[in-house]
Amino acid sequence: MGRIVGIDLGTTNSLVAYLDPQTGQPKCIQGPYGSTLCPSVVSLDPDGSIAVGEPARRRLLTQPERTIYSVKRLMGRGPADIQDELKLFPFRIDPSSKNVIRVKLGGKVFTPPEISAFILRELKNWAEAHFGETVDRAVITVPAYFNDAQRQATKDAGKITGLEVLRLVNEPTAAALAYGLHETQRGKVAVYDLGGGTFDISILKLISTSDGDIYQVLSTNGDTHLGGDDIDNLLQAFVHELILQHDEIDFSPHGELAQELRKALIDVKHQLSESETATLRFPLPNGKVFIHKFTRCALDALIRPVVDRTMGPVKQALADVQLKPTDMDEVVLVGGATRTPLIRRTVQEFFGRPPHIELNPDEVVALGAAVQADILDQGVKTMLLLDVTPLSLGIETYGGAVAKIIPRNSTIPASAQELYTTGVDNQTGIDIHVLQGERELARDCRSLARFTLRVSPAPAGLPRIEVKFLIDANGILQVGAKDLRTGDQHSIEVQPSYGINHSEIERMLEESIEYAEQDFAERQVIEARTESESILVATAKALANPQSAALSAEERAKIEASVAALRESVAGSDYKLIRKRIDELNRATEHLAELLMNSAVSTALEGRKLAEV
């Protein structure tokens, strides 16, 4: 058996972590670019190969039509669900999409689980490169408020990757688990988790028993379409409007320029988490540079609606278990977006206590997943997670109403039995429609599955079929039926309303192996070589430019030595060494890059690398 890892499959970034047996502490694995964060971006090259993470993110600017980000927003959803997202995100939906969305990347079409599978495979590669061993099992985290279809889609992504998904763990629960290792916390804990695209709030109770510690989730709530992305969208719309007014440039919201602006604005947002002001300098196609000074105050006013939207679910989660904000013994902040000072302040004021921020909010979920992966892998248990289902499970009854059979916040696994019979003589089928949600009418809830119970012809009311609806420990629905007269188990083919069927998954698994055939290390070498190529060309060109005369002899010698060292490393196949040499050359050419920029643009391009000039 291979190794087991914990994976945080995020909207913006994904991470992979494991439990270090030496320290007993969870640890995130670094990728080839020196970061533990793998941008959740996938790009299809014209030659048919797939790039994931950092290289794909760069392609957002150069090949947006072949590149996709925030695919998590599409998981488990149908075309009709995502009309709002389409206004804000550059998803290119294929017209062939029926229940399952299909996204176009260049000339090819993929489902969201397939795209997520590319990200999972990349992380699997990171881990395998780190261990020097195969990785075949994983715990993957999902937003606590994910419904059945979204969870199923995540599990499918794991299958397509060839990973055995031992458990889907809710992100806030994973975070609590990671914190539990750091300090002894007791009592009630609120976990506020604002990620790139999803928001969750979970209320937990930490209990010490003679068998070990129990993390019992009491209630959970959230919004699977609310996150840091929404803050970026607000910023982008605000600046688009300003540029339209000042410079009369109306650029298409999804083009290259928009992507570049988005990137610049995210930098501004990050700066404003640290300081009171930040300045956006953005070169426009008309040769001018758009300059705007942001204050933290102005940012706060702009993003206040997003922060306010999180508080409804927070209040609901507390109300569901009759608790007050002050009943919480601890509050934990999770997700990159919680670095925003306004969010920290709002949460602190609401609960009346400073939140925990000791662990890196980007890493904490992956760390918790690694802890749970280790718990599942070990025979000896010292910790137990009891999680809940975020949404009520119901069945459609007469007149389109919904009868709730498993209420939200029920500890999972949970089940309910319903007895069915026929209404007319010789009826051969009973239609059953399963839904998830809190509303009273079927049309307002999320359709999970429809199926028909087959019955042998008999007088009306005579057949007695017991259907068992079970939500498993992953929060995924299973259905079984038994004929009470004969004792026979019924096999039920449940066609998920928004899922992919089994044969499709098999086909996707086969196809994904084709993409995987190119060895990970080999691909890294190719990518590093391509990058050195462009930087070597750029350097040669720059050295030929008359402006370079201003370089000192010492600087020139340093550049030449770095060029030689990079050329030498490219001949070998150590991609880490190539990357190191690229960085060295980039540093050596910083002054040269500055000299080459014309004065008007130079302020906007400060800190840029030579290859980007």
Add this chain to the structure above:
Amino acid sequence: MSNNSGYFELFGLPRKLWIEMGALEQKFLQLSWKFHPDNFVNASEHERELSLRRSSELNDAYRTLRDPVGRVEYLLGIEGARKEGEHKQQAPPELLEEVFELNESLDGLREAKAAGGDLATLKLRLESAEKKFQEKLGEVDAQLQAAAREWDAALQGDAATRKKIMAKLNELLNHRSYIRNLVANVQKELL
């Protein structure tokens, strides 16, 4: 598929309606350690199936027994004494007049909403009616508690007495669900 062991038996409890919550929780946690699927990830498929079944049953049992009303409903169900009201939509006789008034106010509010009329007075009337029915709900709950105590006391008693108590519990449950629906309807209109 169905419940092999009853919920009370699963917790080692007699079929009594008064349950000490602390002890129930302790037992729940203890059994969770034993049954939870996390403990059977590397076990055979049969064991995993069994764990899923037992742990879901445990959670269903805890959810039911923890809730005072759910507990009565469940008990009547296993005793074969749960009968939902034959005339579900009919008001209990002693509430007839108040329900009539309430429905009039509700209709009035709906009409006023549609016509864009003045809602303030109607809302006030409904709010006071809601309060009244909430109080009724409290009364029914108190009666339910009293009947539950009777049940517990008659645990060893004769069949006829027990049957009578069960009929009373059943009626109170129906009563309760009628008032609850009423309150829910009012709350919906007041939103």
